């Protein structure tokens with residue numbers, strides 16, 4: 051590592067400078083080999099630090115759940131021409147946004163061939179493949195990945211500074227100059243450190259999804275795709291009034307379909323999440339896509355959706371938190387981006403941790419650079435700009451009334467009522483708004499609010 | 506051939522060898538074509554092989570001996586071997602089936618390693634597909650001889666342990682071949698194995714009717730056993746970190762990979778001929794027509810998929826009813 055006074059002292063090598071009561075075994079411990087952790091380990095190792103990356107699963111990505119689209123441009127910082135080797139299922143060239151009621155569907159369908167070639171835009175990928183690939187980059191840079199090992203707690207010195215982690219293995223204490231908690235949503239380490247408050251269900255959603263098998267040619271034919279082209283559908287409505295939305299993504303020979311549901315709404319509705327997926331699968335606009343598909347996998351996972359206003363402090367003495375552990379998923383309606391934010395935050399956390407270790411100063415003050423740098427980048431800049439999005443997206447009217455309003459309006463516009471003459475568009479809007487319990491004033495107010503949030 | 510490394514190699518005492526089969530424990534089978542895809546993520550040891558390793562460690566401790574874990578395969582076997590090294594075994598990989606590893610297949614450490622288990626997606630992590638399948642189809646004698654050669658570079662084993670069956674080959678014949686090649690006693694398909702004070706082994710094996718037989722097994726011996734009655738140990742963190750960095754020595758077989766049985770041709774399954782009464786018909790032509798069903802109008806084949814299992818079953822039942830095989 052860079053600091054000559056504090057040489058690398060990994061297990062089996064000479065002891066290093068004392069950190070707290072005992073010497074540090076390594077410069078940086080990263081807990082969790084998801085996108086945030088792998089990126090942190092990679093950046094720290096590249097910055098010259100000795101790194102141990104702990105993962106509880108048997109391999110990176112073995113336990114990880116997400117919808118299925120990764121926005122890869124952040125990987126420019128990892129590897130030039132990353133698209134030549136990243137384990138991709140399909141490159142998204144079509145994005146559809148669907149507004150659903152029980153019987154209606156309005157789809158805005160966008161397609162561009164620009165996204166079919168480098169540097170691409172979104173890609174569908176399996177997390178078992180993607181996370182293993184990214185962690186492989188970290189180990190290639192010198193980080194040591196330890197799997198099937200759970201970090202069970204933080205080690206602190208007499209002054210209360212974090213100086214390592216405890217694991218579930220014999221002699222399982224490991225000391226480091228800096229610990230990065232990248233252990234995902236509801237992070238136990240971040241909570242133990244006092245950075246993350248007790249999870250508030252209001253700021254979390256439950257993501258559930260099924261992976262369904264369909265032959266590759268059938269997917270190509272049904273979704274109008276060729277080769278490695280992919281489709282990403284976001285859905286609003288048809289979730290039995292539970293705030294949230296649905297998604298459908300195409301992989302090579304499977305389709306992921308799922309829903310993201312607000313926890314309080316789900317609890318109040320007393321509906322099991324798989325029933326919402328069943329509703330989506332049975333919707334007349336979706337069912338024909340999935341005819342004959344067989345379920346291969348079912349998964350559920352929490353998503354932090356509090357956004358900027360509910361993000362915890364990101365550093366304390368000896369500890370940084372990154373990715374979902376710090377609530378960094380951007381869930382703003384048409385955007386559900388977590389993996390790129392996790393990688394973005396992980397890369398910065400890794401570098402800042404390595405520099406702090408090299409400087410022999412892992413104080414909270416020094417580690418505050420992490421947040422400063424994230425503010426300058428998309429990670430916190432996007433969150434800050436869209437800070438009002440979670441609230442408005444999950445609001446009652448957007449979730450329960452507007453899907454019906456929009457669908458009714460479009461249906462009445464396209465319904466030919468001869469011999470009655472065509473009514474004016476404003477009259478139709480009034481009628482649709484009334485039928486769905488929305489006043490035109492509320493409509494205008496929400497329009498302004500949305501405009502302000504997404505400006 | 507390089508010498509094996511690891512803590513266990515340093516001690517003296519009897520040598521207990523465990524032979525580990527690393528395979529994809531969750532291969533994907535295409536339901537339509539039957540093509541099997543093996544991925545590095547599923548690479549690991551069967552429960553019986555894990556138990557064999559545990560038994561080897563326990564027996565070696567009782568005998569104040571040392572353990573050597575051997576696995577034959579592509580570099581993907583290094584993952585489980587490192588895990589064994591972290592538990593104190595010396596380890597040795599036998600490059601098998603013999604082929605050029607310079608092509609990079611399976612070069613990533615295996616997924617079951619607890620250290621540095623990440624790998625890029627390798628389409629053939631277990632080596633070239635054809636070589637892998639040919640090895641499965643062949644008999645295990647050549648492999649047994651190569652394993653014994655490799656083991657003898659470390660020492661003469663007092664006991665060789667295996668799981669009862671490998672998940673992919675599944676014959677359970679390798680231990681018998683090993684015993685033959687070593688000139689050792691054998692006791693296979695055991696449920697328990699305990700060392701006695703006088704250097705023998707006490708083994709139990711299932712019999713019909715829920716009974717068990719007890720065997721006193723002399724050494725040197727080769728024993729295979731089920732995954733029964735054991736609690737597996739986990740490696741300590743420092744040992745795991747140390748093993749994660751250590752190179753795994755590889756032995757390259759010098760003998761040709763030909764077994765006692767050479768598979769020259771693979772044919773379709775041919776059941777025994779059944780006597781079928783001659784068809785009705787006055788002339789040979791009528792009988793031929795009746796037999797072949799030629800010149801009779803048939804339902805054209807119907808494609809009913811993709812559909813869900815329930816609908817497919819309904820369609821099949823309707824077909825059978827329509828054609829008189831089932832009553833409605």
Ligand SMILES: Cc1cc2nc3c(=O)[nH]c(=O)nc-3n(C[C@H](O)[C@H](O)[C@H](O)COP(=O)(O)OP(=O)(O)OC[C@H]3O[C@@H](n4cnc5c(N)ncnc54)[C@H](O)[C@@H]3O)c2cc1C
Pocket residue numbers: 081082083084085086087104105106107110111113114115116117118119120121199200201202232233234235238256257258259308309350351352353372373374375378379386387388389390392
């Ligand atoms: C249903 C659903 C759909 C989603 N869709 C998308 C999408 O389409 N696109 C997108 O970009 N994002 C999506 N997300 C969000 C995305 O999954 C997350 O933002 C992202 O995975 C966060 O990465 P991470 O590394 O912070 O955490 P995780 O991916 O959760 O990784 C945490 C890692 O830490 C390990 N770990 C946890 N605790 C310990 C411990 N104590 N010791 C050792 N290891 C530990 C875990 O095993 C895991 O490997 C979705 C999420 C869900 C649930």
